[in-house]
Amino acid sequence: MSWRRTEAYPDFAGTPPLDPPVALAAPVTVPDPVHDPVVDPIAEPITDHFAGPVADHSADPAVEPMSAQTAEPEHVGSIRDSGLFDHAFYTEQLGRVLDADACVCHYLIEGAGAGLRPNRLFDAASYLATHADVAASGIDAFFHYVSYGIEEGRQLDLPANVLGELQRLPLETLVQHRVAVQAQARGFDPAQPFAPETVAIFASSLGNFFFRQIADRLAAGFRAAGCRVYRLDQNSQRPDDVTLDFVVAPHEFFLLGAGPRWRNTIDVTRSVVFNTEQPGTPWYFRALRYGAGAGMLVDLSPQSAALLPGLGFPKSGFLPLGPVAGTAAAPESIRDCVSGLEDVPLHPESGRGDIRWEERPIDVLFLGTLTPRRSEALARLAPTLARHRCFIHAPTGFGRPLRGAKGQIDEAHSRYLAAQSKILVNIHRGEFPYFEWHRIVMLGAEQGAVVVSERSLPVPGIQPGCHYVPADIEAMPAAIERLLGDEGAGLARTITARCRADLATHLDLGVELRALMYLHRNAGTAHA
Amino acid sequence: MLDVVCPAADTQFSAAAHERSLVTVAVTLFNYAHVVLEALDSVRAQHLPDIDLVVVDDCSVDGGDAVVKEWMERHAGRFGRCLLARHPANAGLASARNQAFALAATPYVFVLDADNQLYPRCLHRCLDLAGRSGADAVYTLIEIFGDEQGIMGTDLWSPESLSRQNYIDAMALFRRSAWQSVGGYRRMPAQGWEDYDLWLKFSEAGLLVHRLPEILCRYRKHHRSMLVSETNAADKIDQLHDNMRLHHPGFVGT
Numbered sequence: 001m002s003w004r005r006t007e008a009y010p011d012f013a014g015t016p017p018l019d020p021p022v023a024l025a026a027p028v029t030v031p032d033p034v035h036d037p038v039v040d041p042i043a044e045p046i047t048d049h050f051a052g053p054v055a056d057h058s059a060d061p062a063v064e065p066m067s068a069q070t071a072e073p074e075h076v077g078s079i080r081d082s083g084l085f086d087h088a089f090y091t092e093q094l095g096r097v098l099d100a101d102a103c104v105c106h107y108l109i110e111g112a113g114a115g116l117r118p119n120r121l122f123d124a125a126s127y128l129a130t131h132a133d134v135a136a137s138g139i140d141a142f143f144h145y146v147s148y149g150i151e152e153g154r155q156l157d158l159p160a161n162v163l164g165e166l167q168r169l170p171l172e173t174l175v176q177h178r179v180a181v182q183a184q185a186r187g188f189d190p191a192q193p194f195a196p197e198t199v200a201i202f203a204s205s206l207g208n209f210f211f212r213q214i215a216d217r218l219a220a221g222f223r224a225a226g227c228r229v230y231r232l233d234q235n236s237q238r239p240d241d242v243t244l245d246f247v248v249a250p251h252e253f254f255l256l257g258a259g260p261r262w263r264n265t266i267d268v269t270r271s272v273v274f275n276t277e278q279p280g281t282p283w284y285f286r287a288l289r290y291g292a293g294a295g296m297l298v299d300l301s302p303q304s305a306a307l308l309p310g311l312g313f314p315k316s317g318f319l320p321l322g323p324v325a326g327t328a329a330a331p332e333s334i335r336d337c338v339s340g341l342e343d344v345p346l347h348p349e350s351g352r353g354d355i356r357w358e359e360r361p362i363d364v365l366f367l368g369t370l371t372p373r374r375s376e377a378l379a380r381l382a383p384t385l386a387r388h389r390c391f392i393h394a395p396t397g398f399g400r401p402l403r404g405a406k407g408q409i410d411e412a413h414s415r416y417l418a419a420q421s422k423i424l425v426n427i428h429r430g431e432f433p434y435f436e437w438h439r440i441v442m443l444g445a446e447q448g449a450v451v452v453s454e455r456s457l458p459v460p461g462i463q464p465g466c467h468y469v470p471a472d473i474e475a476m477p478a479a480i481e482r483l484l485g486d487e488g489a490g491l492a493r494t495i496t497a498r499c500r501a502d503l504a505t506h507l508d509l510g511v512e513l514r515a516l517m518y519l520h521r522n523a524g525t526a527h528a
Numbered sequence: 529m530l531d532v533v534c535p536a537a538d539t540q541f542s543a544a545a546h547e548r549s550l551v552t553v554a555v556t557l558f559n560y561a562h563v564v565l566e567a568l569d570s571v572r573a574q575h576l577p578d579i580d581l582v583v584v585d586d587c588s589v590d591g592g593d594a595v596v597k598e599w600m601e602r603h604a605g606r607f608g609r610c611l612l613a614r615h616p617a618n619a620g621l622a623s624a625r626n627q628a629f630a631l632a633a634t635p636y637v638f639v640l641d642a643d644n645q646l647y648p649r650c651l652h653r654c655l656d657l658a659g660r661s662g663a664d665a666v667y668t669l670i671e672i673f674g675d676e677q678g679i680m681g682t683d684l685w686s687p688e689s690l691s692r693q694n695y696i697d698a699m700a701l702f703r704r705s706a707w708q709s710v711g712g713y714r715r716m717p718a719q720g721w722e723d724y725d726l727w728l729k730f731s732e733a734g735l736l737v738h739r740l741p742e743i744l745c746r747y748r749k750h751h752r753s754m755l756v757s758e759t760n761a762a763d764k765i766d767q768l769h770d771n772m773r774l775h776h777p778g779f780v781g782t
Contacts, residue, residue, distance in 0.1 A: 338684065339738035342660035375678040382671035382679070382743045386647035390742045392669055394682040396695070 071108040075143045079104050079118070082146035083292065083312020084285065086119035093117065108140055118142045120166075120307055121279045123159035130155055150285045158280040158431060166303040166457055174302040175460045179317040183515035186522055190511050196226040197517055200242040202266075204259055205233040207252035208369055209395065209409060211276055214300075214439070215248040216411030217509070218274070220324045222246075224510030225517070234259040238266075244517065245271035250290035251283045263290075272296045272520060274319065279304060280432040288313070296520050300439065303457050319516065320459070321439045322507030323446040334416050338409065340391065344420055357422060357448060357492045363388035363484055365421035365449065367414055367440075370394040371429045377473045378427070384477035388484060391417055418447035422492065423483055425476070426453035433457055441468050442507070445499035450492050452479050461507055467499050532712035534627045535619045537584065541597045541612035543604035551636040551655055551701070552580040552609070553646075554628030556621065560642035561592035563748065568599055570645040570746075572606050576652040580609040582631045583642075586624040587615045592642070609633060622713035622722040625698075629707050638701045643748045650744035654701040657740050664706035664735040667696055668744040676749040684739050687731040691780045694724035699745045706735050717771055718764045728776045 079085050080101060090103045093116050098106060107116060112124045124141035128134055131154060134144050145154065175181055180188070199222045203215035219231045230239055234257050238245075245266045250273050253259050273291035277283040278301065288311060291297045298319040299305040305318035334341060344361045364385060368374060374394060378385070385392070393409055409417070418424055426440040433456045441462055444451035451468035454476075464470040471479040483491060553571045557564055564583075571581060583600075585593040593614050604610040611631055615624065629637050636658060638651060654666045672678040683695050690696070710729040713722045730737055772779045 338741065339661060339663070340657060340741040342657055370679065370682050372678075378679045378743065379671050379673070379677045382647075382746075385743050386649065386671075392682070392741050392743065394669075394679065396683055 071105040072143075075108055075140060076101060076104045078147050079108075079143055084119055084122075084146055084288070085142075086307075086310035089120055089310050090116065090118065107142070112140060112142065117159060119311060120162055121158065121284070122156065126157045126159060127154075130157060145285075150289055153282045153286065155282050156280070156285070162279070163431075163433070163457075166306075169303060169306055171458060171460055173306055174318065174458070177302060177305040177316075177318045178460060179298060179319050179519060180512050180515040182317055183519045186519065188515050188518040190514065194226065194514055194518075196228065197222075197244040198228045198230075198239075198241050199244045199246055200230045200232050200238055201246045201248065202232050202234070202236075202253055202262070203248040204252040204256045205235065206256040207249060210367075210369065211249040211252060213409075213411040213414055214274070214276060214321065217321055217324065217439075218246065218248065218513070220411070221321075221509035221513045224324050224508075225514045227513075227517075234262060244520065246274065247271060247291075247294075248274045249276045249287070250274075251277060251287035254290045255286075268293045268295070270295045272298060272516065275299045275304065275308075278430070278432040279307070280430060296516070298516065301457070302459055317516075317519070318460075320461070320507050320509075320512060321442055322509040322512060323442050323504040324509045334413055338393070338413075355419060355448070357450075357496065358489045360420055360422045360449075361389065362391045362417065362421040364390045364392075364423045364425055364480060365417055366390070366392045366394060366425045366427070367409065367417070368394060368427065368429065370396045373430055374427045380473055381425075381476055381480075384480055388480070391421065393417075414443060415447055418443045418449045421447075421449045422488070423480060424449040424451045425480075426451060427473070428454050428456070441499075442503065444468065445496075445503040448496045448500075450483055450495050452476060452483070461503065467495065467503060469495070532626050532630060532708060534630045535615055535617075535623055537613040537615055537627055537631075539611065540585070540593055540614050541600045541604075541610065543600070543610045544608065545605060545610075546578070546608045547633075549578040549580040549608035549634050551576070551638055551651055552582050552628075552632035552634045553638045553640050553651070554625065554632060555581070555583040555640050555642055556586060556624040556628060557583055557588055557592050557596065557642040558586040558618070558621075558624070559588045559590045559592060561588065561590040561595045564592055564596060564642040565599055567640060567642050567645055568596065568603075570647075571640070572603055573648050574646065574651045575648050576655065579607055579651060580611075580632065580634050581607045582609075582611045582613070582628045584624045584628045584631070585612065585614040586620070587618040620715055621719050622715045625722065626712040629702075629704060629712060632704060635704055636701055637704050637707065639698050641698065643750070644699055645746040645748075647744045647746070649742075651701075653740060653742060653744060657738055658701055658703065661738055662736060663738040664703045665700055665730060665737045666740050667700035667737070668740045668742055670697055670699060670745045670747045671743050672747050672749050674748040675751050679743065680747065681739070681745075685737040687778075690727055690731050691776075691778045693781070694721075694727065696723075696727050697745075697747060698723035698726075699747065706730065706733075709733065710735075714775070717767050721768055721772070725772070725775065728772075728779065732776065732778065 085104055085107070087100045087103055090107065091097050094103070094106070107118055115125070117123060122142055122145065127141045127145060134141060145156070201215050201219050201222070203212050205212070215231060219229045222229045230242065232238065234253060247253050247266065254263050271294055273294040273296070275287045275291060275297060277287040292312065295315065297308060297313045297316040299308060299316065300319065300321065302318040305316060308316035366378070378392070378394065424440060424444045433454065440453065441451045445467065452471055453468050454472055455464065455470045462468070469479050469483070482488065555567060571579065583596050585596065593612065596612050600610050600612055613627060613631060615627070625639065636655060638654065640646065650668065654668065657663065658666050667681055669679055670681045672680060681697055683689065710726070710733050714725050716722050716725060769781045772781065
């Protein structure tokens with residue numbers, strides 16, 4: 001099934017990607033010491049069917065500029081107003097410059113038929129192949145998608161080349177989208193005094209548990225930045241003294257339960273919206289839709305963040321969820337939350353990653369919603385995992401326990417579990433190889449667990465083989481056994497020390513959020 | 529305590545080496561002669577030293593009982609008690625399970641179908657969690673193997689979720705007295721829902737059930753399994769739902 005596609009991820013076997021040095025005042029920068037990898041990079045032949053040659057239409061016969069009259073004006077208007085037609089990307093494919101409406105017309109009349117894409121993530125042929133009713137109707141696929149498909153939650157498979165294209169985005173480009181880097185370009189100086197905000201962080205209580213974890217982590221980060229924080233959900237009252245609204249996972253928050261009422265309550269244009277959805281899911285464009293008009297749209301993925309300006313979000317950026325300084329000690333409530341830890345000693349210091357690695361009671365930790373891909377991957381790992389003490393929390397989403405009910409693993413509990421664990425395993429939820437993987441690395445870095453992760457799209461500042469152990473599913477059993485074997489403690493010492501030295505210092509969430517607030521106050525971003 | 533009535537059974541094999549065991553593995557067998565030894569070998573390979581084994585053959589016609597008997601003659605010394613009982617006529621899954629529980633002489637019983645398997649740490653970990661927490665039942669994550677590959681049993685015990693659909697397999701550790709207190713397994717109009725019925729009884733009785741967060745069991749998926757071929761046929765579903773509503777006022781179904 002789908003996991004096989006990970007074999008074809010672009011190669012990590014060569015020199016691990018290193019960030020270019022970025023001239024930033026400490027501690028925002030990623031000075032990125034060049035490390036030799038601690039673990040052997042995986043050397044395997046890469047037959048990358050989606051990193052194949054990028055379609056080059058510049059050699060196509062010249063096309064005369066279209067006039068707006070030759071395409072349905074309603075379609076042109078809907079597509080233009082959706083903000084999802086990436087003008088720059090389209091002209092790049094076309095090999096010449098047309099104005100925005102002319103591009104949309106060109107697309108509708110012949111571009112779609114010629115295999116051009118209205119943005120990097122939309123492929124008309126694939127959409128029509130998935131949705132036979134749309135194909136039968138004769139309606140233009142992209143017009144259908146922006147007008148109906150997004151709200152209907154229609155599946156949108158990634159175009160074949162996209163992962164390769166995103167993989168090839170230069171790290172320098174990714175770095176430029178980082179919130180702290182944009183802020184610095186506009187004069188942000190972390191050493192300067194800073195007037196804190198009163199922040200309301202909203203996340204749906206009815207949605208996926210890890211979005212609440214992200215919201216909790218952000219709350220800790222804002223507090224570390226000196227802010228007063230209200231951690232709210234769709235049923236909350238918004239206090240009057242809030243100066244900054246921050247919405248996590250808008251596609252859930254504005255949709256579930258009492259969520260819709262907030263669409264008219266929060267002044268979106270002055271808020272920050274955090275997209276946590278990944279391209280290739282039905283929720284990605286829905287999230288962008290609910291984030292439309294936001295004062296700022298930030299994203300967990302640097303690659304997605306790099307796409308956002310072309311998708312109608314000039315004020316956007318990559319927000320790395322770095323480690324938070326001075327994280328709280330573990331809650332005693334963990335045992336009310338989950339069973340299966342009855343023989344795990346409760347350490348008063350266990351929320352701070354202070355337990356010696358060799359003495360950690362949990363060998364392997366996995367935290368993530370169960371998807372078909374993860375289900376199959378975990379089954380492949382089962383013979384290995386069955387040999388070791390594991391904590392596998394992979395709820396199906398069925399039954400959605402209420403807040404505070406058994407089974408809620410919030411951010412504090414995640415930290416607690418990571419602090420008790422030797423290895424933190426990351427398996428991508430679907431085809432798009434990023435989602436929260438760098439958040440998992442951060443959790444491991446903060447709590448002293450070694451992260452074993454499937455290979456992922458690059459993230460500035462995080463180096464495979466140095467800060468985490470890259471291993472595809474086939475290679476994971478060997479990686480796990482090696483870490484739990486004789487040389488494991490030595491490897492773990494090196495990896496966790498590098499994480500502490502590099503990530504905690506240069507991706508500090510408190511500093512990143514101060515940069516975010518600076519950008520937000522100064523109305524816009526560097527590439528606006 | 530309710531009496532759990534079981535059909536008469538013929539003892540085909542019986543051996544007793546010691547009475548130290550805290551747990552009996554209860555294997556129910558019906559026409560799985562070709563795979564039952566894999567199940568039994570997985571019990572023999574358990575890290576837990578003291579184990580009792582009870583196999584109830586529900587009148588297999590493929591010679592499964594003879595296969596088990598021969599295996600027991602070789603390996604009975606691995607177990608405290610080692611017992612093979614055979615129903616003279618096919619009595620159904622609920623009766624076979626109840627028979628195995630009734631024959632067990634230990635405070636805990638682990639339910640294992642003849643086509644499934646355990647990983648070696650399974651019994652030790654389940655018993656450890658039950659002992660430390662006082663749980664009446666413990667289930668683990670389960671690896672699906674055979675014609676499909678995947679994981680199940682990842683969701684935590686939730687009476688509310690359980691009232692809507694079953695998401696917990698039969699393969700679990702039970703406190704024998706808890707099984708008895710709810711009257712054991714109930715014979716259902718269609719096979720396959722007996723386990724759901726028992727979990728609902730546990731839920732209604734407010735018993736303590738824990739999920740152990742490790743993959744310690746293996747569930748064999750057949751192209752043609754009982755649930756696919758018999759239970760969920762459309763004409764049976766309505767009858768089953770009515771039956772469940774009758775016995776479980778909180779049953780919602782989906």
